Amino acid sequence: MPTPKSSDAAIPSAIAERIRDAILEHRLKPGAKLTEAQLCEVFDVKRGTVRQALSQLAGEHLVDLEPNRGAFVASPSLREVHEVFEMRRIIEAAVIERVCGNQDGKGAAHLKVIAKMIERERAAFEHRDFRSWIRLSGEFHTALAELTGNRVLCNCLAGLVARSTLISALYESLGRSPCSFDEHAQIVDAIGAGDTARASELMVRHLQTVELKMLDRPARGAADLREVFG
Template structure:
């Protein structure tokens, strides 16, 4: 029998977060079917709660809801790969320019925090903790955007990073994330040096490299949801 869930852990938002994490950490691959009955069993909730959670994820483009077929982890096309990374290059170049322009007395503290994040990213890779590595790779970009103080921009980029991670799950093998911590470190170094043009160029080049490293490989499309969520 599933372990009883607390009321907080059984809300649509909490369930959506659990599923989101499983997708972004590559425990659920693109194309995997999210069977309502299994999810109800896993989380100890009724179908209405599961359907609300799935609707939340559908608005984030992380799952597809198909009439008469059910819910599936989204499978981005190659065209979407290009469009997502094109948008990221535009947004993140602007992030670099804003961060460099508006650096205040806390600039050194912020850069130190980013450097520590990159070190955790490196350690996760060296210890073969690939799921943490993937998560930290995305968090570097969202943490950098947070320094702008622009919540709309941050929400926009968070959505793009989430979709990029989903794309990575489809086109990359686990343990071969194209997002390089060494390139992240070079970007931070350029920001610290006050070289806005170089930092923006490094970010654009970094994202171009990420896009080019994507490999065309089909997802398995099936998953044991009890195993994925540790029930």
């Protein structure tokens, strides 16, 4: 059996990235069926390549693979909502403590970068660029984690943030994301002031507010994959 070229081996990951972006930008809703034949047509690849991409996304808990039924965008249960946000509160409180304890000139410069990200998040909302708003809302949390320098922590949180974004697609229409840029700004201000207790309190409260806005009403249905990826 011939060894695949590096470019060929990268194709499933590239397709997975396109599907992942569509899920996290709410262009593909939870419960939407990911028809293999349609994906083959959209991406001009063979079925085996599509299956590799879907398997990768299933490992990230963004896609459910159901025997004899096919692939669907994941529809997290209410229990999973609670578990995901419980883990986020634990991890992100630790992030705050670590970041506040490591404040120096370099850390202050990084906080300014994150503050500018929040302004872009606000501008995206005001201009009704909801796809960018959703992306930037999640990136705020992962950008803070990156200041710890702990790659394992960052990878873990990135996965939880992705699942949180999927969860929000179940319950919130575009333009009503529960993650607030005003609360993000307050958290950064508290970190900049070196107030660990205040920053931790704000982060935990922020994540609790997000969770409380979640309702167990998954949106199921078909999706026109040609339109989504057109």
